[in-house]
Amino acid sequence: xxxxxxVRLKGIAKRWNGQLGVEDISxxxxxxxxxxxxxxxxxxxxxxxxxLAGLELPDEGTIHIDGRDVTTSAASxxxxxxxxxxxxxxxxxxxxxxxxxxxKVRRVPRAERQEKMARxxxxxxxxxxEARKPAELSGGQRQRVALARAIIAGQRLCLMDEPLSNxxxxxxxxxxxxxxxxxxxxxxxxxxxxxxxxxAMSMADKVVLMKEGRIQQIGSPxxxxxxxxxxxxxxxxxxxxxxxxxxxxxxxxxxxLTLGLRAEHVRVVPRGQGRLSCTVSEAEFLGSETLIGLDxxxxxxxxxxxxxxxxxxxxxxxxxxxDDENLHRFDPSGQRIG
Amino acid sequence: MSRHVNIxxxxxxxxxxxxxxxxxxxxxxxxxxxxxATFWSSLFSRGTRRNPSEFIGTENYxxxxxxxxxxxxxxNNLFYAGITIxxxxxIALAMALWANSKxxxxxxxxxAYFTPTVLPMIAAANLWLFFYTPGLGVLxxxxxxxxxPSVNWLGQPETALWAxxxxxxxxEAGFFMxxxxxxxxxxxxxxxxxxxxxxxxxxTYTRRIVxxxxxxxxxxxxxxxxxxxxxLIDHLFILTKxxxxxxxxxxxxxxWEMAFAFFDRPHAAAMTMLVLGVLCVVAAIQFFxxxxxxxxx
Numbered sequence: 105x106x107x108x109x110x111v112r113l114k115g116i117a118k119r120w121n122g123q124l125g126v127e128d129i130s131x132x133x134x135x136x137x138x139x140x141x142x143x144x145x146x147x148x149x150x151x152x153x154x155x156l157a158g159l160e161l162p163d164e165g166t167i168h169i170d171g172r173d174v175t176t177s178a179a180s181x182x183x184x185x186x187x188x189x190x191x192x193x194x195x196x197x198x199x200x201x202x203x204x205x206x207x208k209v210r211r212v213p214r215a216e217r218q219e220k221m222a223r224x225x226x227x228x229x230x231x232x233x234e235a236r237k238p239a240e241l242s243g244g245q246r247q248r249v250a251l252a253r254a255i256i257a258g259q260r261l262c263l264m265d266e267p268l269s270n271x272x273x274x275x276x277x278x279x280x281x282x283x284x285x286x287x288x289x290x291x292x293x294x295x296x297x298x299x300x301x302x303x304a305m306s307m308a309d310k311v312v313l314m315k316e317g318r319i320q321q322i323g324s325p326x327x328x329x330x331x332x333x334x335x336x337x338x339x340x341x342x343x344x345x346x347x348x349x350x351x352x353x354x355x356x357x358x359x360x361l362t363l364g365l366r367a368e369h370v371r372v373v374p375r376g377q378g379r380l381s382c383t384v385s386e387a388e389f390l391g392s393e394t395l396i397g398l399d400x401x402x403x404x405x406x407x408x409x410x411x412x413x414x415x416x417x418x419x420x421x422x423x424x425x426x427d428d429e430n431l432h433r434f435d436p437s438g439q440r441i442g
Numbered sequence: 443m444s445r446h447v448n449i450x451x452x453x454x455x456x457x458x459x460x461x462x463x464x465x466x467x468x469x470x471x472x473x474x475x476x477x478x479a480t481f482w483s484s485l486f487s488r489g490t491r492r493n494p495s496e497f498i499g500t501e502n503y504x505x506x507x508x509x510x511x512x513x514x515x516x517x518n519n520l521f522y523a524g525i526t527i528x529x530x531x532x533i534a535l536a537m538a539l540w541a542n543s544k545x546x547x548x549x550x551x552x553x554a555y556f557t558p559t560v561l562p563m564i565a566a567a568n569l570w571l572f573f574y575t576p577g578l579g580v581l582x583x584x585x586x587x588x589x590x591p592s593v594n595w596l597g598q599p600e601t602a603l604w605a606x607x608x609x610x611x612x613x614e615a616g617f618f619m620x621x622x623x624x625x626x627x628x629x630x631x632x633x634x635x636x637x638x639x640x641x642x643x644x645x646t647y648t649r650r651i652v653x654x655x656x657x658x659x660x661x662x663x664x665x666x667x668x669x670x671x672x673x674l675i676d677h678l679f680i681l682t683k684x685x686x687x688x689x690x691x692x693x694x695x696x697x698w699e700m701a702f703a704f705f706d707r708p709h710a711a712a713m714t715m716l717v718l719g720v721l722c723v724v725a726a727i728q729f730f731x732x733x734x735x736x737x738x739x
Contacts, residue, residue, distance in 0.1 A: 159635050180641030192636035196654045205650075206640030257640075 110135035116165035140308035148317040184261040185254035200234040224256040349403030364432035378423025484711035502712040523671035538622030559617040567680035599689035625659040
């Protein structure tokens, strides 16, 4: 890997009327990477993407793409493509006209345009729908038109703003795989905004988790899940999220720490042998396993996964235990210490 | 088919006719019947005390075609329509595009553009009379500052029709702008962003995306502007009364004159029928030809 990353955001800030948009965003993206910007709504992930696209200009900081400073460049000069959440298809143009719009604007010769369009439509499985108007397509097909429009020009950087949020759950799964395959086959760099952690964790090489305009953690899905940088990440990532408890409640730890524990590391043990004593608050059958939610004086959000169908009645007392090596430790400010 | 389906269907039909009837009754009473009556009376001669009215077929129409004033008025009106329709549409569109952009005084701008529409045409005409009056008028006063001679804009055949045209455009453009403004606000912001990323200039975006999406509105405005170019004659009464020497006379004004100044109802009726016929044909062309090439969302 060369020294300079393909995309570099450095100290980016954007504020609206003094209100926080994003603050101190620094992010390096290698060429060919699939980066997901993840976070709850209003965390600034879309703003970050729009700053990168050139649809907004940052108040502070610099943006480099492919070694070029594009901080104040127009969107069209950044050599990137974008898929919008609403798809932003031109409603009066046919599929073919929508897809080649950018090439036409850039005065690409007709023959080349036709050739590229045929290929883009083939890749996205839209061949045969050239003459349709967007209104005559299903949601999934529209989504693919937006994808075709994004890949036709052969830009090496593609930005996607929640491209799957308007699809139903089943289609979302299928398209998720298609996008990932597309990205790998074409070798393009993708920056992908989503609020759905399943999307981010399953597709991305690198996940950027944001909250209130600031980056909380940048890392691989494995890092975020197994080594959360702070309590926010711990509670955001994973279903169910990590349970947190003050260390004073658990024997053998310094006070003032927060301990984190994932459901898969909790074991139910016979009464009297557990480290914590809880009552069952809910039981959720997930198919291959059952998720038991626990009420516990010491810890909030504690739950345990049991194999198969193991519905426990609400209010039943259970004792649980866990190993110290599976505990995540956070200092009083919520930062990870081990 | 079972019985309840039949009853339900009949109920729906009755319901539909009931909803339709108020409009049907009013239209028949005040539009269809008068049209038919006008057509009928255009086939009779003008009755005087000595010669009672009698059926003369198309003679009234033949008279009109032989009347040089009729042709002059027709020519005036075509010219008037040919200028006012495109110019007011273009100005309305330009104003709407501007008033739709992110400006500091956007609300004020919109109100200012819309003001002429709120004024009654008679009031507007009086206002413009004040502009056009030779010597005292604003135009002459400004001209005098630059040492230009006084011009009687409304009083000479070469400028009278132009003066009328300008008043009409001034009056209509703000009204049409409101329609464009409403249509512009239905175009999602992200289309502009998508076009930006594809490298489309502002002009390309306007021409390839905005204008086609505004076509339904343009069509609506065109029909309205066309009707207005025949219908709107209030300002003629104030400004020129069709003069001088018929230079600014429009067809509806001539019809009014024929019927209520010369008391020649049959010829007025014949002329009305001709106008109706032409309007129908043009509206049909606009709807059936342009409609097919228009994208409706």
